[in-house]
Amino acid sequence: MQRRWLSTTTIAIAVALVAAACGGGGTGATTTGPAATTAAAATTAAPAAEIIIASDLPTSGADASSGLPTQNGAAFAVSQTPTYKGIKITFKPFDDTVNGVHDPQKGAQNVQQMLSDPKVLAMVGPFNSNVARAEIPIANQGQLAMMSPSNTNECLTQLFPYCDPKPAALRPTGKNNYFRIAAPDTVQGPAMADYVIKTLKLTKVAVFSDNETFGKGVADNFVKRLTSTGGTLTNRQDFDMKTTSDFKAFINAAKAAGAQAIYAGATSATKACIVRSQMAGILDVPFTGPDGIGDDQCLKDAGANTANMYFTNAAGDAAQNPDAAATVAAFKVAYPKASDLGAYTFPAYDCALILVDAVKRAIDANGGKVPSRQQVIDAVQATSGLKGTVGTYAFDANGDPKSATMAFWFTKGTPAVWTFQSQFSVQ
């Protein structure tokens, strides 16, 4: 008897909860008008309107060494503007790793979750280009503004004959909702090719890739520029990194062909720098790569063989910008550990800054009330001359930055640390 009573109450509570959840989601999505806000304010004292800026980054597992510092930057930027005209602005991070590696499906689920929360008006991220491919169509249908600090795949925004899927296919509504501040791979690969030929004065290069969207793309663009500016590709391999840890045959082929440098179209999470470690004693030439190798994991993987490594960063260095000194200092107080700061911390800070700025303008335009998601997208698109820590921002119709910064980093000292070398601006 008692048991039956218990189960009836449980069911009753469950029904009530479901009803409440559905009700909340339903009304929230449709009416964010003044009636709802005042009613809420009348019953309980505190709950003011709230806007959430979400982030979707790989913050656990092998990718965490680049994802977490990036998330810190975004969180810090949002925390600088806790409220605007009485509307709370908060930050909510999502993690897109599965078993420790960034996962497109998980990213897509995270975006679904963001869309189901009417308070989420924009997101920072994602970190990886293949995750972006899965997320853009979903966010596009929900009119959610995306702002990536690090996506560099050119096909996300620009149409090239080899793009599959094409940028238009990623945007089912036909309107753009995706923005980024990183220079695309069409810039990153060639930049390193120029650097190898002009600065390092080397012409024969062996190339490998992890066969992923990012790695293969950046390696292809490197090879194109290398061969068109007088360099030679000695040999190339596209590895399946899930089953291979043995790169000696590739290194030996590079040595036999007289390679003077190696270009890695891969990231630390896809074993790029294990190749560096295995080069010890066989082939002692500079090791170059994209931003994906610019983290601590890479230096750990390379072991004692860390001299002569270079990478391009598809964003500038905040330390080079005197105007950003105060922000950098404040960040270091809030996040004191050395591992809290990565190559994409301040680019992510800038992403969040752009979104907060857009949200503020959208609130103003909406008469001081919470704007719609489309209004936020429009405000982001209208961004012009906004000064961040690593750049000054405005966007073209594709969502690409009108000007981006590309920086070169190299290893210095023992134990080696990544050190800024130079940067240039690309239009």
Next chain:
Amino acid sequence: MVSSLARVRGRLLAGSRGRVLNGILLILIAAALVLVATRAIALGPAYFIQIVVYGLADGSIYALIALGYTMVYGIVELINFAHGDVFTLGGFVSLWLIPIFGLEEAKSVGPGIIIPLVAILVISMLVCGVVNVAIERVAYRPLRHAPRLAPLITAVGMSFVLEGLMFLWRGPFNLHYPNLLPADSISLGGSASIAYKDIAVIVIALGLMTALSLFVERSKLGKAMRATAQDRDAAGLMGIDINRTIAATFFIGALLAGAGGMIYGLYFTSIAFDLGFSAGLYAFTAAVFGGIGNIQGAAIGGLLIGIVRVIVDGYFDSAWTDVVVFALLVLVLVFRPTGIMGMRVPEK
């Protein structure tokens, strides 16, 4: 009369069909060899020697793992899927011991590192042996008379349990394994050279495999193992302690896997928690290649796979490596279902 005629015809047909199949196999092999030879001539003999050196070193590691699969299969007809993860465990345990023994990359050099390295090797091997015996006791022994599928599933289960535990221990990262072996090498003429590292791997692996072979052939326990493999019930009636013999088989197999794990780390300078899956798959392939249950077969299968892999990697595209290795496996099994050296499993 009619039936005997039919029998003769059938035999003749089977004979000619066998010849045709063998002919096709030979043509395929010849074509592959010609293809490799043209590439090899283009790149010179030094390159070929270098590739073979790497292949032998890789292959020795596969062979070490393959032995564990083949021994266990020979005695209990069970594919111990957890074996690949026991191999990874050997790498993890030794990686953990290296700083404890005061070894550091680029700082610990010279002959002084041999004693601590051997100590680490022995401890890692013993840990793996104990773990594998425990796995056998918990997951396989109670199911010895259960339907075949049951121990197969517990084997897969134990594999995931071990992987999960190592994931929890060190996380999902690729772990850098200190490059402790000297990078110096001996010239083999031209640009080819054999590094001390390669020599160490090949010598340790071959030494352990020879020791195992001798042990199984000469020792009392080895004889008991062979007897148990042949007929478990009869061996039991003859006074052989079946449980102890099977446990010993798991123990010895895991010793070799543990050594393989450490050697893999030293050689490739990187390990990860899920390494056992792909390395184990290759080793298992090597065991079947050589003839499962056959100890020499596993060793030869391992070396062969190692060499085929580097030849494809070195002369062609690594995207073809798995295609070639497994196509070769299919071919070998179609024409010789019992593997290169023949199975050593009694028919029951």
